[in-house]
Amino acid sequence: MTEFSSDPIIAIATAPGRGGIGVIRISGAGLRGWADALCGQALTPRHAHYLPFRDRGGEIMDEGLALFFPGPHSYTGEDVLELQGHGGPAVLRRVLEDCLARGADMGLRLAQPGEFTQRAFLNDRLDLAQAEAVADLIEASSTAAARSAMASLSGAFSTEIDALSERIVRLRMLVEATLDFPEEEIDFLEKYQAAERLGAVSAALDCVLATARQGLVLREGLHVVLAGQPNVGKSSLLNALAGEDVAIVTPIAGTTRDRVVQQIHLDGIPLHIVDTAGLRETEDTVERIGIERSWAEIARAQVILHLQDARHPDDPLDAQIVQRLPAGVPVLRVWNKMDLLGHGTVPADGSIPGKSERHASREVDTPDNMPLRISAQTGAGLDALRARLLAIAGWTPGTESPWLARERHVRALEAARAHLEAAAMHAAHSDQVLDLFAEELRLTHEALCGITGQFTSDDLLGEIFSRFCIGK
Structure with missing residues (x-):
C-alpha cells in the first residue's frame, strides 16, 4: 500500500460474483454536495433513500438505496456515501465507472486493498x-x-x-x-x-x-x-x-x-x-x-x-x-x-x-x-x-x-x-x-x-x- 493520501476513494464493497445486492462505497472529505448531485436529491444523513442510479446522460443504470454518513461519524471518519443496488458484476462496474467519471474533477480514485479501514484507523475511528x-x-x-x-x-x-x-x-x-x-x-x-x-x-x-x-x-x-x-x-x-x-x-x-x-x-x-x-x-x-x-x-x-x-x-x-x-x-x-x-x-x-x-x-x-x-x-x-x-x-x-x-x-x-x-x-x-x-x-x-x-x-x-x- 502506498502512503496515505486524502483523495476521495471508491470501490465495490461486496464480494466478487453475482448476488442479490451489490454495494459501492465512496469516502472522502467534503462529499456532501457531490453526493446530493450524484443522487439527484438532498440526502438526509443516515437515512436510506430509494432512488434510480442515473448516468451522466440521465439514463437509469440501476435502482436501489443511497445512504450518506457525514464525517466524523462514519466508518472511515470522513464523509461516506454507499450505493446499494443489484449485485450483478456488469451493473456494478457501470455504476462504478460513472461515479469515477463524475468525480474526476475532485480526484476520486479506486481504493486500494484495506484503504477504507486504514482511514478509519488513521482518523481514530478504530485502533x-x-x-x-x-x-x-x-x-x-x-x-x-x-x-x-x-x-x-x-x-x-x-x-x-x-x-x-x-x-x-x-x-x-x-x-x-x-x-x-x-x-x-x-x-x-x-x-x-x-x-x-x-x-x-x-x-x-x-x-x-x-x-x-x-x-x-x-x-x-x-x-x-x-x-x-x-x-x-x-x-x-x-x-x-x-x-x-x-x-x-x-x-x-x-x-x-x-x-x-x-x-x-x-x-x-x-x-x-x-x-x-x-x-x-x-x-x-x-x-x-x-x-x-x-x-x-x-x-x-x-x-x-x-x-x-x-x-x-x-x-x-x-x-x-x-x-x-x-x-x-x-x-x-x-x-x-x-x-x-x-x-x-x-x-x-x-x-x-x-x-x-x-x-x-x-x-x-x-x-x-x-x-x-x-x-x-x-x-x-x-x-x-x-x-x-x-x-x-x-x-x-x-x-x-x-x-x-x-x-x-x-x-x-x-x-x-x-x-x-x-x-x-x-x-x-x-x-x-x-x-x-x-x-x-x-x-x-x-x-x-x-x-x-x-x-x-x-x-x-x-x-x-x-x-x-x-x-x-
Missing part, C-alpha cells in the same frame, strides 16, 4: 487491533472465531492492552519524577513498592498473553501433516477426520501421488490436515515427485502425524522416516489398523492393556511419548487423537477465547513480559540502576502500544492493510 479484527471477522472459518473476532472489533482486546499500559504509565510517572530528584532515588523502590507493583502487572500481563495465545490458535489453527509409508492408512485417516471421502483409498500402495488438503474444526479450532504421498524408495518418476513434495510439506508442518501399520511397528523404514523428520516439530506416533490385530475394541484413550511398547529408533515428541492406537476404518481411538491435537495446539476444550489475536500481538506481549522481567531484575539488585529500571518500563510500554498502533511503523501498517480485500 490497530480493532482494524485487524475487521479482516479477521470476514475471514473467520467457525462460529467461535467469528464471535471472538467481533469481540476484538468491539474493543475487548484493546481494553485489556490499554489497562496494562495505564498501569505501566503510572509507574513510569513515579520513576521519571524520582529521576528528577536524585536524593529520592534511594527510597524509591521501597517507598512506592515498585517490586510489588511490577509483580501485579506481570501477573496481569501473563493472563492477557495466555488468552492471546488461545486467540491465535483460534484464528490460525494448526497445520497438520500425515506422514508415513504407503498403505498405512493416511488417506483413510484424513477421510475419517473430515467425515467424508476427500481422498482416494485403495489397497494399492502409492495411490496418493500428490498432497490432499482438508480443513476441519475441532472445538472451533481450524485444523488444516494434509495427506501426503507414501514415503519410500521408488523408480516411478511421478511417485518420486510426489514423495519430494511430501517431504517439503513435512518441513512446513506444525504437527506431524507419523502413521505406522500396527501389525509392523518395528519396520526399519519407519525408523528411517523418523530420523528425517524435522527437529522441534511435535510428532505424534500413530499405530493404525488396530482392528486387524484381533484385540477387539480399542479403548477411548488409544491404549491396549498389557500390550508392551516398542519405540522407534528416535524419540518423538508426544505428550506421553507413547504411540496412539487407532483404527481409521472403525473410528476407534480417534477421539483420543483429536484430544491430543488440541493439547498440542494449547487449546483447552470447552473454553472460548474472548478475542482473537495475531502472531504479532503474541510477540509484542512476549517482548513486554521480557522487559518487565528485566525491570524486576534491576529492582531486586540496586536502587542505583533506577535509570535502567525506567528504560525497561518505557520499552514495555512501547511494546504494548505497538499492538493498538500508537507506536507502529508505516511499513507494518502497509503490510497489515494490504492483506485486506478491496472495499474494506
